[in-house]
Every structure is written in structure tokens, then in C-alpha cells.
Amino acid sequence: MIRSCALLVLVYCFHHTIIIGQHIETIAGNGVNASQDGPIETASLANPFGVVRGPDGDLWFCEYDGHKVRKITLDGKIVTIVGTGKAGYVGDGSQASKAQLNKPHEIRFDQQGILFIADMSNHAVRKVDLTSGVITTVAGTGIGGFSGDGGPAIAAQLKDPHSIQFGPNGDLYIADVGNHRIRRIDIGTGIISTFAGNGSQGATPDGGSFTEVPLLTPRTIDFDAEGHMWVALKKANQIFRLDLENGTLHHVAGTGELGFDGNGGNARLATLSGPKGLAIAPNGDVFIADTESHSIRRIDAKTGTIDVVAGTGSQFSGSDGDPLQCGLGRPHGVFVDTDGSILIGDSENHKIRVLRWH
Structure with a gap:
């Protein structure tokens, strides 16, 4: 059942501003760590990570513990699309429902509606043609390492x-977290190359050339409306913006220290806690799944300030309603939906939630 409780007043508490009408709702998951299909009221989730709105209008997500890609249909059912639920690396060239994944972290759709999967522990990126239902690998050999730049991604x-x-x-x-790089596949040729990061694990200098600097665990990426890439460095506890026109990257958030301070102030002076999800809104606001602070934080595009929009800073399975009183459990997925609401993969609470403004 979808549960909601709208806030009717503007409250300022512990340096967090609550927008009028802001509320959080659970839209899927009963809190049990299991991957069971069925009606949305009774189906269970197994550590949901990446979440997106699909071209069919359904809400798609991947499960780290369930080793699956599933979706919530418009008529309120949860169904499995990819994966048997057993961790492994089999099934290429056959039906995706009979294939095995291994701790998938994120999913995306291309302009043709083909599903792409970051199949993390298989060290691969895979795709599913939803017309035929066939799964194939587009990058990676299944063995972790660093090789192949300048050649076929496969x-x-x-x-x-x-x-x-x-x-x-x-x-x-x-x-490519384990290689401390961001890789790029030319969609026309299938050739892979290193786009950013030199493979070392040092500090990232502000304003440097993004092909020459260290990127310490680039955990999540997204693009803004102007075509700039944003990247969150998990172990560095920082966020950078990559200017693709001049080849430089710029420090946006995080001092580099692990923490949960600085809310209400300059994002560059705030501390982050292992950020593992990014989503850029059409107006440029940046939403961060700040996983180890169990919160969703936002950088205001106009002011550069950071604040908390969901979570308390402590791990807990909170009740729906006031998002700043609703404890989250190591959220990984965050996505700006078509109506401006924020979809959240509340991972260790085994739920998907939505943050709305009215």
C-alpha cells in the first residue's frame, strides 16, 4: 500500500529546510530482504540499487542481493525481467529471464529503449533488447582488470x-570504479577508451585536466542539461563537474573528509559520507544518495548550497511522511522522475520510496 502524509507548514529544524508540501512515500517493498514478484502490496525487494523510469512508463530497478532487474508496472505489479536470482555470468545470446547477473548496481535505457546493466561483480556491462528479450555483453570479459583501450569494448x-x-x-x-577511471564506448564503433582518470588513487586537483588527474573510486555519474558530466568519488567523499568543452574538472561538493556536516551552507565546505548515487534535475539541482549518512542531499544549482531532503543521518527504516524524520538504510539509487519527484532506492530497507513536492 502506498502511504503518505503531506507536510503543511514550512519548518526550519537543525539547519534543514522543509519545503511546503514535501513528503516521502513507500511505493514498493515490505522491508523483507527477498525478491518475490506479485502485487505491489505484497511483493518483496532484495536490496534495490539503481532505479529509473523506463520508456514504457514502468518503474525499473536492479537488485544487488536479488541479482535481478525488475519493474513495477503501471497496473501495480512487480515482475522480474532479467535474472534468475542466482549470482553468475551465463545466458548471453538467450532470454534475459534465464540469464544470471552478479550484483547489478545500475540500469539505464538508450534512445532506442534498449536496457543496459552495470553488472558489477561480473565486471561487465550488458544489454537487453526488450523486443526480443535477448541479453548480450557490450563491455567486459567477465574477469576484472584493466585492458583493451582502443579496441572493441567486448x-x-x-x-x-x-x-x-x-x-x-x-x-x-x-x-570503472576498481580502475579509478571513467571509460567511454563509442556508440558507433563499439571502441572503448579511457575518458577521465589516470588510474592512480591520489587527491583530485580542482581545475585540472580530467584525463590526467587521479579519480579515487568514481562511483556514480550523470549529465546535466548543458552536457557536463558529474561524478561522485566515493572514497574521496567529493563531487566534481567535468567540463567536456575545455577538458577540465571542477570541485563542487565535499571537503574530502567523511561526515555529515555543512548542511545549509556552501557544498564545497560540507562533508559527505560515501556518495554512491547522483541525479541531475532539469533545473540543475543535484541530488546525491549520500549512502553512509543514510540520506538524500541536494545541491542548489543557483546558490551552491547543500541540504538534506530525506533521511536523518542515521540508519533506520522510517515511517512515511516527513522526509527529514524518515530514516533510510544506505540508499544507493536516486532518480529525478518526469514529474519532478525523486525516486529513491532505499537499499537496506528493501524499499523504493518517492519524495514529492506539492
């Missing part, structure tokens, strides 16, 4: 790819 090695996103020209970008 023959290259990745290491723990966590995040994928399509750029303005349709190329596929991969957050």
Missing part, C-alpha cells in the same frame, strides 16, 4: 563497474 577488461550513463552524443560512459 574484449576489454573492467573492474567493478558501478555506474553507467549515456552522454549527449549517445556514447556510453562507465564508472
Whole structure:
């Protein structure tokens, strides 16, 4: 059952501003760590990570513990589309429902409606043609490592790819976390190359050339309306914006220290806690799944300030209603929906929630 409780007043509490009418709702999951299909009221989820709105209008998500890609249909059912539920790396060239995934982290759709999966522990990116239902690998050999730049992505090695996103020209970008790089696949040729990061694990300098600087665990990526890439560095606890026109990257949020301070102030002076999800709204606001602070935070595009929009800073399975009193459990997925609401993969609470403004 969808549960909601709208806030009717503007409250300022502990340096967090609540927007009039802001509320959070559980739209799927009963809190039990199980991957069971069925009506949305009774179906269970197994550690949902990435969540997106599909071209069919359904809400799609991947499960880290369930080793599946599933969706919530418009008529209120949860069904499995990819994966048997057993961790593995089999099934290429056959029906996706009979294939095995291994801890998928994120999913995206291309302009043709083909589903792409960051199949993390298989060190691969896979795709599913939803017309035929067939799954294939588009990048990675299944063995973690770093190789293959300048050649076919299918023959290259990745290491723990966590995040994928399509750029303005349709190329596929991969957050190749274990290699401390962002890789790019030319959509026309299938050739893979390193787009950003030199593979080292040092501090990232502000204003440097993004092809030459260290990127310490680039965990999640997204693009804004102007075509700039945003990347969250999990272990560095920072967020950078990559200017694709001049080849430089710029520090946007996080001091580099692990923490949950600075809300209501300059995002550059705030502390983050292992950010693992990013979503850019059409107006430029940046939503962060700040996983280890169990919260969703927002950078205001106009002011550069950061604040909390959901979560208390502590791990808990909170009740629906006031989003700042609703405890989250290591959220990984965050997505700006077509109506402006924020979809959240509340991972260790085994729920998908939605944050709305009215």
C-alpha cells in the first residue's frame, strides 16, 4: 500500500529546510530482504540499487542481493525481467529471464529503449533488447582488470563497474570504479577508451585536466542539461563537474573528509559520507544518495548550497511522511522522475520510496 502524509507548514529544524508540501512515500517493498514478484502490496525487494523510469512508463530497478532487474508496472505489479536470482555470468545470446547477473548496481535505457546493466561483480556491462528479450555483453570479459583501450569494448577488461550513463552524443560512459577511471564506448564503433582518470588513487586537483588527474573510486555519474558530466568519488567523499568543452574538472561538493556536516551552507565546505548515487534535475539541482549518512542531499544549482531532503543521518527504516524524520538504510539509487519527484532506492530497507513536492 502506498502511504503518505503531506507536510503543511514550512519548518526550519537543525539547519534543514522543509519545503511546503514535501513528503516521502513507500511505493514498493515490505522491508523483507527477498525478491518475490506479485502485487505491489505484497511483493518483496532484495536490496534495490539503481532505479529509473523506463520508456514504457514502468518503474525499473536492479537488485544487488536479488541479482535481478525488475519493474513495477503501471497496473501495480512487480515482475522480474532479467535474472534468475542466482549470482553468475551465463545466458548471453538467450532470454534475459534465464540469464544470471552478479550484483547489478545500475540500469539505464538508450534512445532506442534498449536496457543496459552495470553488472558489477561480473565486471561487465550488458544489454537487453526488450523486443526480443535477448541479453548480450557490450563491455567486459567477465574477469576484472584493466585492458583493451582502443579496441572493441567486448574484449576489454573492467573492474567493478558501478555506474553507467549515456552522454549527449549517445556514447556510453562507465564508472570503472576498481580502475579509478571513467571509460567511454563509442556508440558507433563499439571502441572503448579511457575518458577521465589516470588510474592512480591520489587527491583530485580542482581545475585540472580530467584525463590526467587521479579519480579515487568514481562511483556514480550523470549529465546535466548543458552536457557536463558529474561524478561522485566515493572514497574521496567529493563531487566534481567535468567540463567536456575545455577538458577540465571542477570541485563542487565535499571537503574530502567523511561526515555529515555543512548542511545549509556552501557544498564545497560540507562533508559527505560515501556518495554512491547522483541525479541531475532539469533545473540543475543535484541530488546525491549520500549512502553512509543514510540520506538524500541536494545541491542548489543557483546558490551552491547543500541540504538534506530525506533521511536523518542515521540508519533506520522510517515511517512515511516527513522526509527529514524518515530514516533510510544506505540508499544507493536516486532518480529525478518526469514529474519532478525523486525516486529513491532505499537499499537496506528493501524499499523504493518517492519524495514529492506539492
